[in-house]
Amino acid sequence: MIANLEYYKVFYYVARTGSLTRAAEILSISQPAVSQSMRLLEEQVGARLFSRISRGVKLTAEGELLYSYTAAGYEQLEAGEQKLKQMLNLELGEIHIGASDMTLQFYLLPYLERFHELYPSIKVVVTNAPTPETLRNLRGGQIDFGIVSTPFPEKDGLSATPVRTIQDTFICGRRFTAYKNKTLDLSELNRLPIICLEKNTSSRSYMDDFLSANGVVLQPEFELATSDMVVQFVLRNLGVGCVVRDFALPHLQSGKLFELRFNKMIPPREFCVVTAAKGPLSAAAAKLLEVIRKGSSPEGTGKDTL
Numbered sequence: 641m642i643a644n645l646e647y648y649k650v651f652y653y654v655a656r657t658g659s660l661t662r663a664a665e666i667l668s669i670s671q672p673a674v675s676q677s678m679r680l681l682e683e684q685v686g687a688r689l690f691s692r693i694s695r696g697v698k699l700t701a702e703g704e705l706l707y708s709y710t711a712a713g714y715e716q717l718e719a720g721e722q723k724l725k726q727m728l729n730l731e732l733g734e735i736h737i738g739a740s741d742m743t744l745q746f747y748l749l750p751y752l753e754r755f756h757e758l759y760p761s762i763k764v765v766v767t768n769a770p771t772p773e774t775l776r777n778l779r780g781g782q783i784d785f786g787i788v789s790t791p792f793p794e795k796d797g798l799s800a801t802p803v804r805t806i807q808d809t810f811i812c813g814r815r816f817t818a819y820k821n822k823t824l825d826l827s828e829l830n831r832l833p834i835i836c837l838e839k840n841t842s843s844r845s846y847m848d849d850f851l852s853a854n855g856v857v858l859q860p861e862f863e864l865a866t867s868d869m870v871v872q873f874v875l876r877n878l879g880v881g882c883v884v885r886d887f888a889l890p891h892l893q894s895g896k897l898f899e900l901r902f903n904k905m906i907p908p909r910e911f912c913v914v915t916a917a918k919g920p921l922s923a924a925a926a927k928l929l930e931v932i933r934k935g936s937s938p939e940g941t942g943k944d945t946l
Contacts (some may be wrong), residue, residue, distance in 0.1 A: 733924035
């Protein structure tokens with residue numbers, strides 16, 4: 641049976657310093673307390689650990705053997721405590737985040753940049769995946785939190801906080817100038833060549849559900865993996881693209897593309913920070929969330945980056 645671990649702590653410092661007095665000073669206890677701890681340890685292990693010399697104490701052969709193991713273990717504990725302190729002080733750590741191309745590009749990047757400036761020693765790993773996969777990774781414990789876009793199914797054990805509003809839109813190039821500045825019925829989309837995302841994304845699901853509720857079922861000409869590619873197809877006049885406005889904003893502002901107008905507004909949706917309701921976050925992950933939430937609030941310093 642292992643002796644009282646406190647005895648080993650005292651033993652370590654007596655052996656390292658070769659002095660009962662010096663060990664007592666380091667440990668802030670009395671010398672008699674040190675002597676008693678060593679006597680009790682010797683009784684429990686059944687061996688003499690020290691012999692007295694003129695300048696203090698010296699390890700016996702049995703003491704040398706025990707010290708070789710004790711020192712390795714105690715120094716590992718000290719190293720562990722030091723690493724823990726660094727982690728709590730945000731001098732060490734690793735964060736795992738889940739984000740789609742859209743949430744990363746139009747929301748998360750400015751906060752990652754700011755966090756890295758504040759805490760350069762923290763490693764941030766971003767798993768780039770659509771919302772459904774990000775939610776699976778969060779439930780499975782592979783990530784600390786996710787930034788996702790609505791809609792997504794409500795799941796027990798997850799907590800979602802809206803942080804930014806986004807707007808879906810249909811965009812066109814010069815091939816469709818006849819539709820510019822006109823108010824269209826949503827049914828017009830059935831007569832247009834549509835370019836949109838594949839069905840494994842929250843953006844596509846949202847648009848399909850909205851249009852279906854209004855009697856429109858999209859039959860896309862092209863289904864693509866990324867919204868950036870949808871915009872590129874539209875720039876080449878291959879059809880009418882369905883994207884979140886942010887992706888097309890530079891081209892809308894320059895006049896290369898324009899938005900279709902409808903007699904029924906497409907409802908906006910949101911980016912959300914999603915966390916697991918159970919289990920504490922690491923100090924680093926909690927601090928990054930604090931930076932994000934502070935920047936997303938009206939009084940936050942990061943509102944102009946969105």
